[in-house]
Amino acid sequence: MAPDRRRMIVEAATKSFSLFGYKATTMDQVAKLANVGKGTIYTFFKNKEELFEEIISSLVKEMIAEADSVINPELPFTENVHRALYRLLEFRSRHQLMIKLVQEEAEMGTLAVSEMLQHVEDEIIGYLKEKIETAIAKGAIPAVNSEITSFLLLKMYIALVSDWEKNHDPLSSEQIAEIMKVFLLKGLPKGT
Amino acid sequence: MAPDRRRMIVEAATKSFSLFGYKATTMDQVAKLANVGKGTIYTFFKNKEELFEEIISSLVKEMIAEADSVINPELPFTENVHRALYRLLEFRSRHQLMIKLVQEEAEMGTLAVSEMLQHVEDEIIGYLKEKIETAIAKGAIPAVNSEITSFLLLKMYIALVSDWEKNHDPLSSEQIAEIMKVFLLKGLPKGT
DNA sequence: TCATTGACTAATTTGGTTCTACGGTCAATT
DNA sequence: AATTGACCGTAGAACCAAATTAGTCAATGA
Incomplete structure (x- = not known):
């Protein structure tokens, strides 16, 4: 395990942006979809x-x-x-x-x-x-x-x-x- | 007097539309600028x-x-x-x-x-x-x-x-x- | 030791309600 | 007959409380 977390996040976010748009995509949602804690996202991306x-x-x-x-x-x-x-x-x-x-x-x-x-x-x-x-x-x-x-x-x-x-x-x-x-x-x- | 009321209305409305835009121009405003009662506008224009x-x-x-x-x-x-x-x-x-x-x-x-x-x-x-x-x-x-x-x-x-x-x-x-x-x-x- | 986490906070958004001010009408007036 | 402005119904502005969100950070455990 411990698969490339960064990749997971980007994939989850892409899916969510495509489905719901930018505003309607929450960071909690992305974290859940990517199977990471929300804080992890902020270790790879400033915001x-x-x-x-x-x-x-x-x-x-x-x-x-x-x-x-x-x-x-x-x-x-x-x-x-x-x-x-x-x-x-x-x-x-x-x-x-x-x-x-x-x-x-x-x-x-x-x-x-x-x-x-x-x-x-x-x-x-x-x-x-x-x-x-x-x-x-x-x-x-x-x-x-x-x-x-x-x-x-x-x-x-x-x-x-x-x-x-x-x-x-x-x-x-x-x-x-x-x-x-x-x-x-x-x-x-x-x-x- | 009794100058062409229709013309007065059109002139007043043109001035107001140009100055404030369509939404921000009220019919009361146009009536006042044209020196006519509001109802008069509706004898010349449906709305x-x-x-x-x-x-x-x-x-x-x-x-x-x-x-x-x-x-x-x-x-x-x-x-x-x-x-x-x-x-x-x-x-x-x-x-x-x-x-x-x-x-x-x-x-x-x-x-x-x-x-x-x-x-x-x-x-x-x-x-x-x-x-x-x-x-x-x-x-x-x-x-x-x-x-x-x-x-x-x-x-x-x-x-x-x-x-x-x-x-x-x-x-x-x-x-x-x-x-x-x-x-x-x-x-x-x-x-x- | 350090990447990861999710409870937490400040800020923003939402949803429900009230109330203002608008377009349009029409009985009264001239 | 022409004109008027007080009046009416309503769209949407204004307000506010509740809910939601982006981003933080002390606690966790590998």
Whole structure:
């Protein structure tokens, strides 16, 4: 016995956050689920928020791995952007913890949750930014401002994948790819 | 005397909504500001919300007129899109009533206010959609889905003008025009 | 000796109640 | 007929006691 207590705690907390959200998860609950005394949690984590941070950190790593897995260096840059972003947003909208956190932010506005989701967004933008800078260095795309461009790309995807659904039928992956191709690849004007 | 009571009421309500927001404006307050009995308001408007609707309706008309005023048929389509959208968002971000309503939605989530702002957004998208369809008919741009495209264009502008400011220094008009040009005009890939 | 524990505390949240002030009505007034 | 403001029912603000929670630390035992 004496299995890795730290791991037990993180697993229990992840399960509880996913099921009940951040606020509704109590430290007593986590301790019980993890089969440790409550004090033990505080030997590994300064407080509830730090425990949360560690879990989100893993989540981000998972997301980046997901995105990387669909990137294919032989494909054109814009195709990879689309694949990576689409995978990231799909992950976000299917992952139980993410669903719960987005929901909690919307209906309770928990501060710690808002901060974490902002952090996740920043990480995604950072990831994109890196890819864009590589593409610029390779001469694949013009020397745009990588920070603003990645920010805008993410916003465009969220608009198409999430915002659109609030008032319309969801768009298929193909439709989204089609729209993005117009903007990313060709620009609007015909001929010129 | 006996000046247009209806006009007095609308003016008083507009002033009060702009100053205090929708919820914090009471019908007693509007009546006092307009120098009429409260009952009089209800001879012109079914209820508070209908009074609000009339005011928002005028606001939208004002916005459309603003946008039209900067459109120049001799300029290329994308330039006009940029000018119109920029003017619309500038109007939105300078107009006292709009500022107050956006603020009220963010910090109090007043339902009637959310609905009105959604309505304003729909009107703007409708306006854009019309312009896009004309451009398609003229062969100036490819036959994209005008609904989705106008939706996405608006979201891109809001991202650059408003969302960006939440975590960064505001972008200048020139910077925004520059970014949009990349997406609207050329698309990202260099050479192809 | 030192990791682990859970009873404990201060702080926050909840749930139940009261009461204020609001939107809307309508009999009285002009 | 048009206008008014006193009046009504009620949504939600304000209040408070009770319950719950995050975090601590003296006691425990391996």
